[in-house]
Amino acid sequence: MAIRNIRVDDDPILRKKSREVTEFNDRLFELLDDMKETMYHSGGVGLAGPQVGVLKRVVVMDVSEDRNEFIELINPVITYEEGEQTGIEGCLSIPGLHGTVTRPNIVKVKAQNRDGKWCLYKGEELKARCFCHEIDHLDGILYKDKLDEGEQLYRNDGE
Ligand code: NI
DSSP, X not given: OOOOOOOOTTOGGGGSOOBOOOOOSHHHHHHHXXXXXXXXXXXXXXXXXXXXXXXXXXXXXXXXXXXXXXXEEEEEEEEEEESOEEEEEOOTTSTTEEEEEEEOSEEEEEEEOTTSOEEEEEEETHHHHHHXXXXXXXXXXXXXXXXXXXXXXXXXXXX
């Protein structure tokens, strides 16, 4: 495994649409393993393909405090949304900044695993927010595009 370089700020790759994964091969597994290592190394709760410069529909996530609930999503699709939550988001590709975004409170996601098998996931609160944020990355959408009305990006004190 290796830590990959995270694309930041105005890197144009962050604005491109990622392609479906069709080949479940060693190259894909290496990408997923590297994304996992990169996410944990960076202290993020999620990371999407374009953030490491790869336009494939892949996401890794772990929203748990103990950092022991790793999931990887290949070709993820949101199939259900319920409710609403308003909270603060950040992104490894927008270092040092945060902003307030309203998202669904519950989402269900279907995605393939490494064997190509479709699996179902449900997320509430932070996990739902993270599913939405990461899947947006696959379509070139950043959370700063979705700030609540009247909100701006802000820099945390001490950062
Ligand atoms: Ni992000």
